[in-house]
Amino acid sequence: MTVTYTLLEACTYQEDVRKSRFLGWAAPVASIDEAMAFFAAHSVVDATHNCWAYRIGPLYRFNDDGEPGGTAGRPILQAIEGQGFDNVAVLVVRWFGGVKLGAGGLVRAYSACAANTLRQGKRQEVIPAMQVRCRCLYTDLARVQARLAQAGVRTLDEQFDAEGVQLRLDVPLAVASELAVAVADISRGQALWQPLTEQARK
Numbered sequence: 001m002t003v004t005y006t007l008l009e010a011c012t013y014q015e016d017v018r019k020s021r022f023l024g025w026a027a028p029v030a031s032i033d034e035a036m037a038f039f040a041a042h043s044v045v046d047a048t049h050n051c052w053a054y055r056i057g058p059l060y061r062f063n064d065d066g067e068p069g070g071t072a073g074r075p076i077l078q079a080i081e082g083q084g085f086d087n088v089a090v091l092v093v094r095w096f097g098g099v100k101l102g103a104g105g106l107v108r109a110y111s112a113c114a115a116n117t118l119r120q121g122k123r124q125e126v127i128p129a130m131q132v133r134c135r136c137l138y139t140d141l142a143r144v145q146a147r148l149a150q151a152g153v154r155t156l157d158e159q160f161d162a163e164g165v166q167l168r169l170d171v172p173l174a175v176a177s178e179l180a181v182a183v184a185d186i187s188r189g190q191a192l193w194q195p196l197t198e199q200a201r202k
Helices: 032-042 072-083 102-120 138-150 172-187
Strands: 006-007 011-017 020-028 049-056 059-063 087-094 122-137 154-160 163-172 192-201
Touching: 006 020, 006 072, 011 087, 011 102, 020 102, 032 087, 032 163, 059 192, 072 087, 072 102, 072 122, 087 102, 122 138, 122 172, 138 172, 163 172, 172 192
Parallel strands: none
Antiparallel strands: 006 122, 011 020, 020 087, 049 059, 049 087, 122 163, 122 192, 154 163
8 A cells, every 4th residue: 555644844945946046835734725825825925936736635736827837836746746745735936047947947946846845844654544433331431442542543522421422533444344343342232333434644
């Protein structure tokens, strides 16, 4: 299985290419709105170009911001994908220095700046996970929670009532089926185990 990474925090990198200055910014993002807000916050109004790309699961988009088509945004996206990143946005700001780089030179410059920016960041593996609703009796709760903790499950929400407890869980996909069986065994078939969504987990 291919390992995917995201960034732990925003990072930056700067380099000069034939008198043009390139400034890269990269950050983890969980949604398109977050990505667009990141670009808006870090774009430089008086720069010549603010080019960007993001990938969030199957969603991606890129923008050349006035550079010749395919010479800026797409190379930035390819740098993201080439290093195995997901849930990441990258902005490359360019100040034109008077020397034209040509299409090939632009592709190399934007690609290199984006890649070097990502290399500055601290990366974390993205673990495929799913959300599960689990309901069990109070008498089984301690054993269920111990088994879940052993498997690296995170509890996102707890709701208690007279009958027992309902948990919303973040469960690594690799152990989801095994845990469903384990919880059924612990509760003698009385617990509810209901998958809700599948998502990437940091």
